[in-house]
Amino acid sequence: MFFNGANINQLANIKFGFEKALFLRINFYGMIQKLILLIFGIAIAISVQAQEVQKRTYHFVELKPHFGQPIIYSDSLTSTLNKSFFAGDVRWGVQTNGERNQDQFLAFPTYGIGLYHAYLSSPDTLGRPWALYFFYSAPIFRTERFTFGYEAALGVAWNFAKFDPETNSKNDLIGSAVNAYFNGGLFLKYKLTNRFDIGAAVDFTHFSNGAMQTPNKGMNLRGGNVSLAYHFTPRVKKGILAGRAELKPKDLGGIEKYNEININAAIGGKATTKEYGSGPKYFASSLIVDFNRRYSWIGKFGAGLDWIYDSSLSEDYEGEENTPHSKYMFLGLHLGHELIISKVSVVTQAGTYLIKGTPAKGWFFFRLQLKYSFTPNWSASIALKTANGFKADFIEFGIGHRFQL
Numbered sequence: 001m002f003f004n005g006a007n008i009n010q011l012a013n014i015k016f017g018f019e020k021a022l023f024l025r026i027n028f029y030g031m032i033q034k035l036i037l038l039i040f041g042i043a044i045a046i047s048v049q050a051q052e053v054q055k056r057t058y059h060f061v062e063l064k065p066h067f068g069q070p071i072i073y074s075d076s077l078t079s080t081l082n083k084s085f086f087a088g089d090v091r092w093g094v095q096t097n098g099e100r101n102q103d104q105f106l107a108f109p110t111y112g113i114g115l116y117h118a119y120l121s122s123p124d125t126l127g128r129p130w131a132l133y134f135f136y137s138a139p140i141f142r143t144e145r146f147t148f149g150y151e152a153a154l155g156v157a158w159n160f161a162k163f164d165p166e167t168n169s170k171n172d173l174i175g176s177a178v179n180a181y182f183n184g185g186l187f188l189k190y191k192l193t194n195r196f197d198i199g200a201a202v203d204f205t206h207f208s209n210g211a212m213q214t215p216n217k218g219m220n221l222r223g224g225n226v227s228l229a230y231h232f233t234p235r236v237k238k239g240i241l242a243g244r245a246e247l248k249p250k251d252l253g254g255i256e257k258y259n260e261i262n263i264n265a266a267i268g269g270k271a272t273t274k275e276y277g278s279g280p281k282y283f284a285s286s287l288i289v290d291f292n293r294r295y296s297w298i299g300k301f302g303a304g305l306d307w308i309y310d311s312s313l314s315e316d317y318e319g320e321e322n323t324p325h326s327k328y329m330f331l332g333l334h335l336g337h338e339l340i341i342s343k344v345s346v347v348t349q350a351g352t353y354l355i356k357g358t359p360a361k362g363w364f365f366f367r368l369q370l371k372y373s374f375t376p377n378w379s380a381s382i383a384l385k386t387a388n389g390f391k392a393d394f395i396e397f398g399i400g401h402r403f404q405l
Helices: 007-021 029-055 077-080 099-107 309-319
Strands: 059-070 085-093 111-120 127-142 146-160 180-191 196-208 219-231 235-237 240-242 257-269 282-294 299-310 328-341 344-356 364-373 378-387 389-405
Touching: 059 196, 085 127, 085 219, 085 328, 111 146, 127 180, 146 196, 180 219, 257 299, 257 378, 282 309, 282 328, 282 389, 299 309, 328 364, 344 378
Parallel strands: none
Antiparallel strands: 059 085, 059 219, 085 111, 111 127, 127 146, 146 180, 180 196, 196 219, 235 240, 257 282, 257 389, 282 299, 299 328, 328 344, 344 364, 364 378, 378 389
């Protein structure tokens, strides 16, 4: 089904004028992109950590050397990537003690901020990336000494040697110097003393820019790490110094369940594979209206509608005159879930298109969103929307407001 009608085209032309004035082929937008990514990553990490420092006293520092092998899917970089990599990071975190019901429900997770640095072969081609990130880890099972669990980290990475058609044409993985950073894995930790933990993990690391610049195959690293953690903040209890939180379950009681309407408006930019080393050239935006149900201490589920506009589809109509901009519009329907971790939420949505302005993008899309609630009803977010299944479409920067019913 296709959009039509003079009113829709008139609105689209107004939007196109705004798009062209602000985003289309503006040379300095690349710098704005990098600045937004960096500021947003730092703000999320610092604000999350700040709220915990006010309420929590059980802090720890952790050192983690990494090692492993890049995943090879580049013909021009096969020999370069077929070498081991080494990396390391340092983390400052908080061990929750169950003072919030969410933490009880999640089995006393830890979270905080970290700094990562990777030593890759051929720095002139790939770079030596740094990353600032927010991490979260939780146990799958725990004994008095051992903890087996999972962890994830999300942040902003920089210091890549990006693709350049003249000076770095071999790098067909990364087209930008600033990228998103993701790490996830499974760990096993051992309580060595009341202050020290040691551990080992298998993990996966991914760098990409969400199609804001091309090429954007992304860089993937698989491997493992070992860790050493030191727990601060002793407490005096009957003359004994205790260096970490007491993890004692308690009765959670019930939660007030409620319904809400959430409206989120987002904008973004993207590049295409037509011209490597460029972008973001094209304006993209979305308007999302969700109906959600708060069902537990840590979650909401719901469904919603997506209005999506993507001006990069103009490339499909090059040479045609007076192409209606309604062809760049989509109406979608999705199901979603929100995992609530203090003021930070991780939103996942899977949907399909009800109305398509063009046959592009397939019929299935996915959205992964990191949201920070800076007031009870207002939030800021960054999200990756996909197309044709799980292929990166564009990154969105959004503002949202909720209405509790």
